[in-house]
Amino acid sequence: MATPFPFSAIVGQEEMKQAILIAAVDPQVGGVLVFGDRGTGKSTAVRALAGLLPKMRAVAGCRYGCDPEASALCDDCAKLGRSLRSTLLPVPVVDLPLGATEDRVVGALDLERALAQGVKAFEPGLLARAHRGFLYIDEVNLLEDHLVDLLIDVAASGENVVEREGLSVRHPARFVLVGSGNPEEGELRPQLLDRFGLSVEVKTPQELGARVEVVKRRDAFEREPAAFVERWRKDDERLRRRLVKARAALGAVDVDDAAHEQAARLCIALGTDGLRGELTLIRAARALAALNGRARVGDAELRAVAPSALRHRLRRDPLDDSGSSLRVERAIDEVFGVLRAA
Missing domain, CATH: 3.40.50.300 (P-loop containing nucleotide triphosphate hydrolases)
Known part of the structure; x- marks a missing residue:
């Protein structure tokens, strides 16, 4: 591999x-x-x-990697009942x-x-x-x-x-x-x-320093993969611990009514169809808050995830030839800016 x-x-x-x-x-x-x-x-x-x-912890020998703590199991694991042995995979x-x-x-x-x-x-x-x-x-x-x-x-x-x-x-x-x-x-x-x-x-980076650094790192990795991975091992381990901590904290992150109202205002301003975008926006903001070690979702998290959560859910406007990303950014400035001023 x-x-x-x-x-x-x-x-x-x-x-x-x-x-x-x-x-x-x-x-x-x-x-x-x-x-x-x-x-x-x-x-x-x-x-x-x-x-x-x-x-992840999985049922030992299961062809599907079933979670031993889950209620939904494959037929083979369901037949075993409570006698499930687990392993890390x-x-x-x-x-x-x-x-x-x-x-x-x-x-x-x-x-x-x-x-x-x-x-x-x-x-x-x-x-x-x-x-x-x-x-x-x-x-x-x-x-x-x-x-x-x-x-x-x-x-x-x-x-x-x-x-x-x-x-x-x-x-x-x-x-x-x-x-x-x-x-x-x-x-x-x-x-x-x-x-x-x-x-x-x-997009392809246009800043000179970034382009040079990308090429240098890729070249170093391809010449000596093991040495390059070892050089970045501690950084990846720190990020892995951050992921584990965020997963554990996710359920405790508070999303108050103010955050829900902000998300709804933004989706209304953009005219998104249905409520799936709004739900994704809240979930993504909560996960980002957990990653950043924050106890509640605020404007910063909603602003950070809004473009990726909403840009692909916009209706095409024949009177507006700007891209979806620009439309989301304009709506963010309008909604959050007006509310901050108020």
Whole structure:
């Protein structure tokens, strides 16, 4: 397995790193979509997350990595009842290739066992491997429609159901969906776009020092990966401890009525459809507060996460040719600025 680039060594792209960390603190935020120029560290950041995450407790021997404390278990774990042994496993970060077949994604009949033993057995797919972890799709805007439909169903239900070739299998499949792509190569289907909690725009850095530092670090990593990772190990460990602490504190972070009203005002000002954006905004702000060691959500957290939580939920305005990011920034200044002045 290739050595992942240290998360702490990524230069710039602060909004992208913030969104990924928020999703790691609270998976209910709903995943991260990273769109932007080629070669801006999109896939590097996602794969770096694999080396950053603390291990998770799972049922020993379970093919799906079931949580022994969870109420929703796979059929095999449910049969064991209370006699569940647990172990620590790395949090999965699974790649879903564009050319993957449906059988590889959802799972299928284990042909080897069927031919050798004459029994029908299920071979888990990528969705099973990604349970309780992250499912990463590079060039997600080029994903085939039938796989998009499949992902939408599973993301909504948290469960993968396979009924084919005489098999009837149902297993939990809850994962954080992370997608990346270049908008010049095509747009994402609205149904899938709506499933991403946060949307991030990344651009090629224009500041001379940042560009030089990116190239120097990447070159050093490719020449001596082990030495480079060791150089950044303490920084990644500090970030890992911060993640663990934030997860533990998440439930205690207070979101008072004032924060809810601010979020509602912002969504009303932008004319977002439905309440999913508002809910994501609150969840992301709470996770950011936990990451920053704060006991309550304030204007600072709401302002920091609003662009990534709302920019992909705006209706197209034929009378306003400004980009979605600029529209969100204008609304933030209008809502928060007016309220501060009052």
